[in-house]
Amino acid sequence: MxxxxxxxxxxxxxxxxxxxxxxxxxxxxxxxxxxxxxxxxxxxxxxxxxxxxxxxxxxxxxxxxxxxxxxxxxxxxxxxxxxxxxxxxxxxxxxxxxxxxxxxxxxxxxRIWDLLGCPAPLPRVTTYTISLGSPETMAAAAGKAAYRPLLKIKLGGQGDEARIAAVRRAAPDCELIVDANEAWTEANLEANLAACAHAGVTLVEQPLPAGHDAALARIKRPVAVCADESVHDRASLNGLRDRYDAVNIKLDKTGGLTEALAMADAAIAQGFDIMVGCMVATSLAMAPAMLIAQQARFVDLDGPLLLARDRDCGLRYDDTLVYPPDAALWG
CATH class of the missing domain: 3.30.390.10 (Enolase-like, N-terminal domain)
Structure with a gap:
């Protein structure tokens, strides 16, 4: 029993x-x-x-x-x-x-949002990620995805100015987010940010390595900068406001939706924009993050779109829109 x-x-x-x-x-x-x-x-x-x-x-x-x-x-x-x-x-x-x-x-x-006292989630526009590659390869991928309103571009350090320009030419009407995954240095930071500004990039994610990002506070940032590896939960928000304009909330970093919801409230109270992010995973990992997506300026929940197949009863993706989970999947 x-x-x-x-x-x-x-x-x-x-x-x-x-x-x-x-x-x-x-x-x-x-x-x-x-x-x-x-x-x-x-x-x-x-x-x-x-x-x-x-x-x-x-x-x-x-x-x-x-x-x-x-x-x-x-x-x-x-x-x-x-x-x-x-x-x-x-x-x-x-x-x-x-x-x-x-x-x-x-x-x-x-439904879990009723139990938690949250508004019922609505469909949100999600990013679609373009993997790191040569400028030509990334431009070709961006061109195929140019019907989507929001693209996230993976960058890698050397040669990023050319990658940014090539993607913009291939997708002239898309809103662009770029993600350097800590690959930039203080030496190329300002040049890369300038290239992003010239290309009309909306947001730059984690340009410098976590713990070595003080230069972001010393320069004039021409594009909004989002912390990813530099921020995990509520406790890690302190001291980031002079370096970052937004924070990427990922449930694997916060340790779950419970802390993620509290972190979103705390981040907004401190003046940060919210991005909700993901790793490459199935719809079961994305579903709880749809509650954070309701408060987010940027939604990056395209993990299942990058898989060869998703699990049964997965999230509904209608081109650019991702819909809340059915009860059969989660919550």
Whole structure:
């Protein structure tokens, strides 16, 4: 009878092929490796998906172990609120937090936004990502996607001025976001920002390495700059306002939707614009982030569009619009 009274926890690693190849400044990959947590209470199962990120010292195996290691705590009655202090912000906590939220919704028969007191989410325009490559390759990819209103361009440091110009020529009417993934240096920062301004780029994401970004406070920024690797949760917002205009909220960094919602409120109160971002993953990882998307100036939830296939009951993508999840998927 114990399994009917307390959640039972399981987790697994899944691999989802990427359509082609996804390349950023730190390397390329052909599959998305995700970890799925499942919390069962009687006949009801809640699910959450995360993407362990090597940049933060995470691996799928260690993340799986961290999730499974919480089994005894769940048997003792650990709930979502206690989870926030029981685990550090991480991909592992994200999967558990979202699984518990999904379980709450399914057990109540209500949608999770109603339980959390949030407005019902509406469809939002999402970015579509152009992988890092030569200017010619990126221009060709941007040209094929030029019907989309918002493109996110992956950059890599040397040669980025040419990449930015080539993409703009291929997609003259698109709003552009560029993501350097920490690949710029103080030596080329101002030249690259000027190239972005000349091309009409709206936002530059994480141009300098986290912890080595003080130069952003010393220069006049001609384009808005967004923190990604430099910001994780509410605690990391302090001290960023002089360097960044926006923050990228990703559930794998915040350790789940619970902290992400609180972080969004705190960031807005401090004057930041919000971007909600993702790793390459299935719709199960994107679904909780749709609640953050309602407050975001920039929505970057195109992970499933980069896969060869998505999971069943995945999010609906209508060209540029991404729709809230059906209950069959999450929440």
């Amino acid at each position: 114990a399994s009917e009274k307390v959640p039972m926890l399981e987790a697994k690693i899944e691999r989802w092929p990427i359509e082609g190849r996804f390349t950023i400044s730190r390397g390329a990959k052909t599959e998305a490796v995700v970890v799925v947590a499942e919390v069962r209470h009687g006949e009801v199962t809640g699910r959450g998906e995360c993407v362990p990120y090597h940049r933060y010292g995470e691996t799928p195996e260690a993340t799986l172990s961290a999730i499974v290691g919480m089994k005894d705590a769940f048997v003792r009655g650990l709930d979502r609120q206690a989870l926030q202090s029981a685990m550090p912000p991480s991909a592992a906590r994200n999967a558990l937090d979202c699984a518990l939220l999904d379980l709450e919704a399914k057990r109540s028969g209500e």
